[in-house]
Amino acid sequence: MIAMALMTNPRLLIADEPTTALDVTTQAVILDLMRTIQKKFEMSILFITHDLGVVSEIADEVVVMYLGEVIESGPVEQIFSKPRHPYTRALISAAPNYNGSQESRLPVIPGIVPSLFERPAGCAFSSRCKHVKSELCSIDRPPINLGSTNVRCFLERAGVPEKFEKEEVATTIDKKRISKSLVSIALQVESVSRKFVKRTGLIRRKERIVQAVSEVDLEIREGETVGLVGESGCGKTTLGQTIAGLMDPSNGKIKLSISGQMREISNLPEQARRDVWQQIRFVFQDPFASLNPRMTVFEIVSESLRNGPSRIENRRLRQERVYEVLERVGLDPAQSDRYPHAFSGGQRQRIGIARALAPKPKIVIADEPVSALDVSVQAQILNLFNDLQNDLGLTYLFVSHDLNVVSNISDRVAVMYAGRIVEIAKTNQIYSSPRHPYTAALLAAVLTPEYKPNKSQREPLQGYPPNLANLPPGCSFASRCFFARSNCHHIPPKLECDDNGGWAACHRKNELSLTGLTIVS
Ligand code: SF4
Structure with missing residues (x-):
């Protein structure tokens, strides 16, 4: 797509959400590519996105829009360090990022964006703004340049506080209550594999076996949230759908706790199967395509x-x-x-969440449930997931490629690569002290919504995941791993306990000093 856009040697490239559906490593490669071609072709880029982390990484100037009009614009440093408009401030506060705690709620912007046909009389943001002065804001539309900067807000005249601090929200999440029950296992996945047959050749007579999920072992405890992360095509959605009964495993067992007993629920006869699968419900990624419009x-x-x-x-x-x-x-x-x-x-x-909850399930598997939503709506839905778990004691498997989102909601995180879990540990262990080089590479590609003076110093993860129809004999990550040794190419590493209390599938898990994320306050 980028090559097609460059055919005519344009002076301006308009990129509309070009990285939204991409995982963090592919996103880093595309951003790097766009920076390179921008320099080479000496062109300008208008980059449209709802991802504030991407904006802070790629933009020189930022324009913030609300209800069809520009409400603030300025250099990227100013927008992220000293945002002026209440909407810009609220957006930056609502973006999830790793803060070392899974017990905090995200600040949300109340209400929803009004319809363009019901535009408020005064300031477009007045119905949702916590600083609103009705005698002023609800009558006239503020001009864009009331202060020294381009901000469409009457508070510029009165002077909004100069210092920007992210909004804090008092926690109402009582994970301590849940943690008491974290000892009981809700779901057990034992050596589960899922293969697909791919037909190739001119008359499609050649068959190749694609090993989408390979011998995955996973336990999820009652009231726990396990985040499942990895690049596109790593098998995380296939694993989630297999656990939810939307497809059968090719091998292995899935067991569910029923009346205190672990009972196998894969490969049951049809009637028994229907009874039991009501306990595990699925929330789909796309809130538009997953609901029947009729x-x-x-x-x-x-x-x-x-x-x-x-x-x-x-x-x-x-x-x-x-x-x-x-x-x-x-x-x-x-x-x-x-x-x-x-x-x-x-x-x-x-x-979609109400549909999943109607039969009172014990386990909810959510597949990228917030990836199609903008930052403020995303915060509302993440808070809702946390509240429902707190009130109903639900157990979640939360599948996502967004590591900022996963850090906000997960008790433990499992990292998948080429169909296998390569690392699993408590969220803080994974984010602050990863033991697998692939986890460290994923974390290095995470973008946070803050001003970074040294943006171009990131080294994107090179290469591609292996072909799932022809996996290498040793470690699947070896061809991309900076730390690979000769035995890595021949001997597949097992998922084993590391010296940090987690589990990693790497021959060098206890000798490497890998960098995680620092806590964003
Ligand atoms: S086993 Fe070797 S190649 Fe695989 S991640 Fe560890 S160091 Fe890298």
């Missing part, structure tokens, strides 16, 4: 209550359950007769 919200959420083991025969009781679960996820039951297109992205993801 069904009302009520029909979508009540689907699992009309058939199967969670069936509620009585219409009134079924309606009560749907209303209860809609309220629980912050939706108005009075709107349950509407269709999905009438809702915003964040509201649609809430509908």
Whole structure:
């Protein structure tokens, strides 16, 4: 796509969310490439994105828009170190990043962006602004240059506080209550593999086996959140879907705790299978494509209550359950007769979560549930996941390529590479002191929404993951690993306990001194 855009030697390249769907390492490579071609072709780039970490990495100047108008603009250093507009400040505060704690809530911007057809009379942000002065802000539209900088806010006249500090939100997450139950295992994955047959050749007669997931072992405890991270194609979504029963494992066992006993739930007969899989529910990535546009919200959420083991025969009781679960996820039951297109992205993801919760599951597997949402909506949904776990004691497997998001919600993090878990440990151990070179490479590519004077000093991870239809004999990461020795190319490392209390699949796990992330305050 970038090559096509460069065909005419443009003076200006407009890139619309070019890295949004990419994992951190591919994102780093694309950003590096864009910087190189910008220098070579001496062109300007208009980079459109909702990812503040990417903005702080690539931009020289930043323009912040809200409801169709520019509300602040300036050099990147000024926007991230001394933001002026309340919306810019709230956005930067809402972006998740590694802060060493999984017990804090993200600050959210109340309400939703008004419709362009119902634009407020005064300042476009007035209905959501915590500094609003109604006698001023709700009457006239502020001009862009009230102060010395380009800021569309009346507070510039009064003078907003110069020093910007990220908003703090008092924690309401009582993980201590949950941690008492962290001793009981909710789900056990034993040596699970998942293969696909790929047909190639002119008449598609050649068969190749693609090993998407290889011999994965994983335990998740009751009330725990395990984050599952890795590059695109590493097998994390396939593993999540296999655990959720959306596909069968090719080998291995999946066991669920039922009445205190671990019972195998893979390869069950059809009826028993339907009964048991209601306990594990899936939240899909795309809040637009995952909801049937021809069904009302009520029909979508009540689907699992009309058939199967969670069936509620009585219409009134079924309606009560749907209303209860809609309220629980912050939706108005009075709107349950509407269709999905009438809702915003964040509201649609809430509908997806309500659908998952309706049959009262024990385990929720969420596959990139916030990757399609902008920063402020993302913060609301992450807080909702945390609140639901706190109140209902849910167990989560949270699949994501965004390490900032995963650090906010996970108790432990599992890192996947080429179909295998290569490291698993408590979140703080993984982020501050990784033991696998691949984990360290992922962390090095994480972008945080803060001003960094030395942006171009990052070394993106080179090379590509191996072909899953032809895996190398030794360590799958060896061809990209800076620390590989000859035995790494021949002997596959096992996932074993490291000297930090976690588990890593690397021959050199206890001798390397790898760099993690420093806590962003
Ligand atoms: S086993 Fe060798 S190649 Fe693999 S990650 Fe460790 S050092 Fe690198």
